[in-house]
Amino acid sequence: MNFRIDQVWVGPDVVDEPMTKSIVQKLGNVEVLEGASVENGMRKLVMEPDPFRRGKRIIRLLKFKGNVVRPCPGTKSYVCCGLEILHIGQGCPMDCAYCALQAYLNSPVLDVFVNIGDMYAGLSEYLEQNSGQFHRICTGEFTDSLALDPLTDLATGLVSLFAEIPNASLELKTKTDQITPLLDLDPKGRTVVSFSVNAGQIIRKYELGSCSLKQRLNAAAHLQENGYKLGFHFDPIIPYPNFETDYYKTIHDIAVHVRPESIAWVSMGVLRFVPQLKDIVLARFGALPFFHDAFLRGLDGKLRLHVNRRIEVYKKLTGCLRDYFPQVRLYLCMESTHVWRQALGIEMENNDQLAEYLNEAVCCDDDSR
Numbered sequence: 001m002n003f004r005i006d007q008v009w010v011g012p013d014v015v016d017e018p019m020t021k022s023i024v025q026k027l028g029n030v031e032v033l034e035g036a037s038v039e040n041g042m043r044k045l046v047m048e049p050d051p052f053r054r055g056k057r058i059i060r061l062l063k064f065k066g067n068v069v070r071p072c073p074g075t076k077s078y079v080c081c082g083l084e085i086l087h088i089g090q091g092c093p094m095d096c097a098y099c100a101l102q103a104y105l106n107s108p109v110l111d112v113f114v115n116i117g118d119m120y121a122g123l124s125e126y127l128e129q130n131s132g133q134f135h136r137i138c139t140g141e142f143t144d145s146l147a148l149d150p151l152t153d154l155a156t157g158l159v160s161l162f163a164e165i166p167n168a169s170l171e172l173k174t175k176t177d178q179i180t181p182l183l184d185l186d187p188k189g190r191t192v193v194s195f196s197v198n199a200g201q202i203i204r205k206y207e208l209g210s211c212s213l214k215q216r217l218n219a220a221a222h223l224q225e226n227g228y229k230l231g232f233h234f235d236p237i238i239p240y241p242n243f244e245t246d247y248y249k250t251i252h253d254i255a256v257h258v259r260p261e262s263i264a265w266v267s268m269g270v271l272r273f274v275p276q277l278k279d280i281v282l283a284r285f286g287a288l289p290f291f292h293d294a295f296l297r298g299l300d301g302k303l304r305l306h307v308n309r310r311i312e313v314y315k316k317l318t319g320c321l322r323d324y325f326p327q328v329r330l331y332l333c334m335e336s337t338h339v340w341r342q343a344l345g346i347e348m349e350n351n352d353q354l355a356e357y358l359n360e361a362v363c364c365d366d367d368s369r
């Protein structure tokens with residue numbers, strides 16, 4: 001695994017879980033804390049100058065309680081894609097300066113939910129109870145889908161499971177290239193492995209610990225040869241002066257590695273963030289130029305660039321994406337019908353319409369099943 005782990009904290013009710021034993025065994029000589037030592041460990045950690053940085057080297061094994069599948073936290077004010085989140089854990093060993101999790105999560109460590117028997121049972125029950133609709137389910141909203149997979153081995157089980165489910169698809173979202181175990185499987189058209197991508201200089205300067213663009217695209221190329229559909233998420237797009245040149249280069253690089261027909265979707269989202277993230281980022285990374293642009297408070301309370309500026313940015317990238325991938329299924333993350341119309345020339349009236357537009361990429365490919 002690419003990520004260094006210094007400690008494992010084991011929750012009291014997961015000591016005997018098979019995944020607990022397997023993770024502890026794989027990590028070998030790493031220090032393992034249990035019982036009161038875990039609470040002491042957390043007390044000490046939160047007193048450190050940057051608990052997040054140190055917390056990225058600590059795995060806490062926990063039991064997940066509650067609904068394992070939940071709607072992505074979208075907002076009524078914008079068109080949302082209807083993605084649902086399967087909770088496998090929260091926190092991420094990489095350290096992107098703009099990462100929203102810094103403001104959302106109330107714990108700095110990497111939580112891994114190890115009661116996977118309950119997770120599979122909850123997932124099956126949920127899909128049976130909601131069998132009248134198609135579900136796009138993703139594991140990469142509160143963590144990276146593959147970053148800890150060498151320890152958890154979750155992805156292979158999920159790919160195999162979703163290959164047999166008639167009314168759902170899986171999206172694994174990552175900034176890593178840890179895809180080797182997936183190559184032995186037949187996803188039957190039901191798994192999209194999606195890569196968050198950005199301008200080269202944003203990746204190099206601000207996505208600490210992540211794979212390079214080249215590594216991500218090499219992984220994507222291997223996956224397409226093994227029957228996986230691919231997604232690319234340009235999010236957050238950071239419109240620094242002459243940004244488009246670097247983003248066009250990234251689009252060109254995708255085209256060099258990936259065939260258009262392998263791509264299920266490409267999303268775009270201009271940088272937006274909850275106000276408190278700005279102070280957190282300032283304390284952890286210093287003053288970053290792009291956090292001090294002319295942001296306005298959007299309908300969801302997040303800080304966003306002016307709508308006309310966002311439209312201008314989307315139009316530029318849309319033009320380039322359509323040059324390379326004329327048929328690509330493009331979508332915007334949390335934007336209004338007005339922005340859809342102006343930037344993409346698409347009348348996207350509501351959430352259901354967007355969900356249907358994306359479902360077509362993964363639910364109608366019966367030949368591959």
Ligand code: SF4
Binds near residue numbers: 098100143144175207
């Ligand atoms: S890879 Fe994603 S989850 Fe991990 S730090 Fe970066 S933005 Fe956050």
